[in-house]
Amino acid sequence: MTDRVNVIAYGAYDRHNYGDLLFAIVLKRYLEADGRFEVLIAATKASNLSSYGALPTMPLKKALDATRHQPKTMLIVAGGECLTAQWESIIGYLAPQAIYYPIKASPYLIGHKAFIRLSRLFTSIPSDIPLVLGERDLPGYKVMYNSVGGNEISRKKPLIHAAIKRNLQDCTYVSVRDRETSAELDKLGIEHNLVPDSAILISDIFTPKVDPAEAGHIVFHISDHHAKRRIEAIAQQLTELNVNTGLKIALLTIGKAPGHSDDEPLDKLYSLLGAERAYRVDSGKIEDIIGCIATSKLYCGTSLHGAITALAYAVPQIALLPQRVIKLSSFLETWVPKQSCGFAEVPQISQIGTNLINSFGESQRAELDTVIEAMKARVRANLDHMVALYDQAPARGESARSQQPKPETVTAG
Template sequence: MRKNKIVLFGAYDRYNYGDNLMPIVFLDYMKKYHPDLVAQSEFVYSSIMASDLSRYQAPKTIPIDDVCPSLSNQDALIVVGGEVLCASNSTLFLHMPRNKTLNDLLTKLNRRPVFRDLLHLYARHRCPIPWDFPYVPDPDKLPAGLKIVYHTVGGHLNDLGPAKRQEITGRLNRSAILAVRDNRTKDHLAGIPTTLAPDSVHIISDLYDDTFFAEHAEKMYRTYRNERYFCFQASPQKMPEDIQSVAQVLRDICQKNGCKVMLLPIGYAAGHDDAFLLRELQSLIPEVAFFEDELTLWEIMFLIKNSLLYIGTSLHGAITALSYGIPHFGLNKKIVKLNDFLGDWSVAPFNQNYDMQTIGELAADLSALPSEALTARAKLNNQLVRQHFDSVATLLGQGGD
């Protein structure tokens, strides 16, 4: 007897911590709370392109163009999250793994209209998708009756012309569940029925504990579980201040608190390039800085969970800290998705982004940062995420426990 397929469709054909976690967290949650659904279903990891990131403990992916012909009206397509509304083929193509120099050149040329059009055509050829705007599935290109679910997604429709906006709105209106992860996205989709819930990755503290990390992040667990450190992460394109100033703030925090700083790459996809910046930063403060590279998903997660504080430009770095009740400061007010997510789901003073100097002042005494309200908020957020997961399970054929 054929099992119903549940296709977990997302932007995880490149290595980027949050994107790669989303389908794993989805399936692990269902295994824990809805095992009957898992037993009666076939789960498929799919993205734009085929990929094998198993060395980072991330799932292999099958191109969605290869998956669609095998689907039936009994199946489901889950857009598993991320800033996917309305990411274009060319934008996603620019985040694929390649030489940094080449990608920097492509990104610069993409600002020119003529080249942008050519890049878009090439991306459509290189990454064939049955519809435009890859992570907004077109129901007309799928079997009638197939369930489409948007799983705590982010994004907007602002850049679309009137005709294309009407088309994309029609696609979204035909979804079975459209859950968004922040009020910013909800406001952008005004007039389209949505559900608001924190990003699904927030549920990690309900799924992964120290026993898990001792097995799945053994080296990091063994090396750093007794260290006193805080985490700093940033990508070159998103760090708003010069590297010398940042190095001095990090050194001051370490000296005032008697700890070290873990320079932690989270964004590995093209266009993020955290490791390039953090290696340079370590050379400026070697006496107080750890640096680890080529980390797996679970190693990144453990290092944040075990830290005194997280500072960074990564949304899912902050979400990991928030989930485990770790103090966190978003860096750079211009990163709207991070600033607005923290405003919706965290507590003061962690509920907004700051510049590096202000973070240095706030982190002068790490022991004085509030913890009880943060822990309580994390528990409440997890309850909301669970409600959303359970509603998806109900739709897919399994009620809540």
Template structure:
């Protein structure tokens, strides 16, 4: 155990499925440490299964652990908007989206920091002799960041005691810039090992239990982001879901993984239901972290645009595939994760038109193979953690 508290820093100051998980996972794996949870703003997300977090810098400094996520690509304006409620976010977007300079100035005022990548904190946020850790972070857009933004983040990474990243695109980009980093699976591969008992309790009650009763033959757990919001895209997705459900004999359960701006839009889930045959699909209303985990863990297939919905399905050895946004014109964090960690037998990122054969392919992968793969990534994550945890005790 360290004499200093561990300040765990990340984007768990807003409702997003994966970010809400990270604090639970680190708390389970770093037992005996003293924790403070920090984001860019003080927020209380306990009603969603998250934590009560403070703004970085408002509590005693200690070790600083970046908990994971696409932190190396989250720019200040995006981060600030995602901390707003939907109505306020819409007003800000209308005001600043076409004025980058004004947007940058507004974000700095809103967040209380001028960092271009505000979730990337450097040595100045760490107590002496504390450690600066970047744990399984992502940054697939690193090479396209403005030069000044990249230089600022490079300084923070160069000062770190440990940097691990969750995909090869980020790893190669950082190494090309002279930054030492190692590869580590996303922290969410540990969810079954760390939180399985809690998830099992939630599976036995509420909506998670109700959907199993509604679809005794099993169901496709389906999530999609606001990027799927136009009518043509919703029509195509509905056609793909109908074909996949008909071919597999499964029901469809629609769930929302993120309620923060620029994540999922609840209205789209209501809009797609009338496009599907009666009785084929139902809406999963809960936004609670453990309800969502229970839904995914019991699914026959998980289909999502959310990376962490896929990773939780992986941890539970469920068949899975990623729904490719219609605007996708190049590799993103989802493609990067699949290319780095998933076996070739499992579908990667697929278009709506290809859902039926992709679901069939995912279901065809033997359960034993999926279990072995989940165990291998869990072991890889444990190995990475074992390398940096001793740093907290001065070793």
């Protein structure tokens, strides 16, 4: 057997944000399955979150150094709301919690250009946007984007907006995961395909055990940012939901990174609800998160990948605060049948949750299973397409570029 070719999967895998950790797992499992590729998991820095079930990472610079000898290398920016992630967020996530907000404010104190220069120097990443790479700075690399997100690109500062457009024009292939992002790329004139988030494949990898004797539970999640001034009202709604359905509320921690930590608001909710109505799931381990959601009767929360996990296991979902969490509501509106999901502001949680649980029967589950399989097929085809583009692409020093297909028209579920 010939030596395997190194592929770089690049993303924000060096912090505990559940969805980002899933992309690395899915890509590595899928691309290494046929024996051709060895996937290097790269991020802004080296990390080891294996205690949570995540894959260790190496700095992007080290991954680039390890692949420069190859005639060509596929570099996949593997999912997430990466198109609009700016340096202050990425550096802030890697810092101790105490200095997260000072770092977020730094560009406004020293200027955005200066902060970008310092960030690039600190991480050795050749881009003004940390997760948006172009090929002019990476000769011999075929940069591709795997069903990524990036809402409100047009609202970014001119410096950031121009960098996003420049680097996306300078890559081999782009696929995005929702209509909002697709509309933004249309404005930029960037060719792209619309493809579901690749984390939908996790149900091919993890098979949680379901005890048929258990009544099930309702999963609730909310980020610290979105919980402010809403805790008491949420507790009242969850109490009503528990009374209406007889199901306990599993208060699930999904993120633990600075800026993504969920523990504080969920702990407060538990103190208000009590052990009679709720319990906490706060390990942060990937298998615990998946198991909690996959065996539930309903997911309600602000986490996109909490909802995608529910979708992958045919559990109905509620997008909480849909007007504020655009990436979540946009994804569900793009792909999920209306009978299987809901959109709720805080005062609507109990009513919408009760209605979804009562109306979600065998016919709705069968419809959702069909949608899920179609989504998975699109994700696999997208990954196969990127491999085909890599195979067709010229090696270093050769001319010509592969042509990517025109965007597909997708009908919402």
